[in-house]
Amino acid sequence: MMFEVAAVALFPAMFLALARAIAGPTVYDRVLAVNTFGTFTVLMIAVLGFMTDQKDFIDIALAYALINFIGTIAVLKFFAVGDFGYQQESKK
Amino acid sequence: MKHHSILRIITKLLIPLILLFALYVQFHGDFGPGGGFQAGVIFAAGLILYALVFGLDTASEVIKEWVLMILVPLGVLIYAGVGVASLILGGNFLDYNVLAHDPVHGQHLGILLVELGVGVTVAAGLTTIFFAFAGRGRRNPEGALITKAANPTQEPQR
Numbered sequence: 001m002m003f004e005v006a007a008v009a010l011f012p013a014m015f016l017a018l019a020r021a022i023a024g025p026t027v028y029d030r031v032l033a034v035n036t037f038g039t040f041t042v043l044m045i046a047v048l049g050f051m052t053d054q055k056d057f058i059d060i061a062l063a064y065a066l067i068n069f070i071g072t073i074a075v076l077k078f079f080a081v082g083d084f085g086y087q088q089e090s091k092k
Numbered sequence: 093m094k095h096h097s098i099l100r101i102i103t104k105l106l107i108p109l110i111l112l113f114a115l116y117v118q119f120h121g122d123f124g125p126g127g128g129f130q131a132g133v134i135f136a137a138g139l140i141l142y143a144l145v146f147g148l149d150t151a152s153e154v155i156k157e158w159v160l161m162i163l164v165p166l167g168v169l170i171y172a173g174v175g176v177a178s179l180i181l182g183g184n185f186l187d188y189n190v191l192a193h194d195p196v197h198g199q200h201l202g203i204l205l206v207e208l209g210v211g212v213t214v215a216a217g218l219t220t221i222f223f224a225f226a227g228r229g230r231r232n233p234e235g236a237l238i239t240k241a242a243n244p245t246q247e248p249q250r
Contacts, residue, residue, distance in 0.1 A: 056124050056125045059117070059124055059125050059126065060125060062113060063113070063117070063130070063134060066110055066113070066134065066137060067137060069106075069141075070137050070140065070141045070144070073099070073141065073144050073145065074140075074144055077144055083226075084143075084144065084148075084222070084225060084226040085143070085147065085148030085226035085227055085230060086147060086148075087146075087147030087148055087149045087150065088095065088147060
């Protein structure tokens with residue numbers, strides 16, 4: 001019962017993040033909203049895994065969290081410098 | 093002066109865990125979700141994260157492109173080599189049963205080697221694709237990367 005309540009409670013939060021991703025006036029609002037949505041997706045996968053008693057879902061949630069983080073970094077770098085290979089000046 | 097200190101430190105902390113998780117997915121694939129392709133993708137994600145945060149010049153010093161060019165066909169060679177080995181030992185192509193004295197052990201060994209080949213190829217291939225995208229406009233006519241360390245005056249074109 002507890003996991004069902006948690007899963008249902010996640011839906012409004014995900015909806016709010018999605019609304020901010022669509023409405024967000026700047027690109028940083030959208031990036032943050034998509035990152036938040038990804039975090040909620042990780043939570044949803046974990047809750048669904050415990051609900052159906054499939055412990056393998058934790059592995060999938062971990063992989064999703066990693067890809068979410070790296071994707072956010074890539075998008076932010078692309079909007080910051082417009083180039084994935086950009087190299088900062090090295091310290092002299 | 094270096095910027096993005098938090099990002100650098102978190103990345104340094106996170107990359108070993110990502111690579112470890114990739115190896116876990118690779119070798120635990122018999123019992124849980126995972127396998128060669130997924131492990132290769134996660135491994136490549138770790139390397140791509142390094143290249144994103146520390147820049148392409150630093151990354152191409154850590155991950156040499158000629159090593160990638162060897163690793164991509166090496167994985168396919170491992171895969172096909174297991175198949176040819178089972179042919180030589182008297183079975184069909186990729187017939188794992190003949191790889192060891194006991195068919196069960198042969199199955200274990202064959203799956204392990206084939207998934208290792210897939211993982212190596214996918215990890216190296218995805219890293220190569222990222223290098224190809226990120227290195228656009230940064231290559232000399234021979235195809236080698238132009239790094240700031242080699243040519244400090246020459247600014248790479250966007």
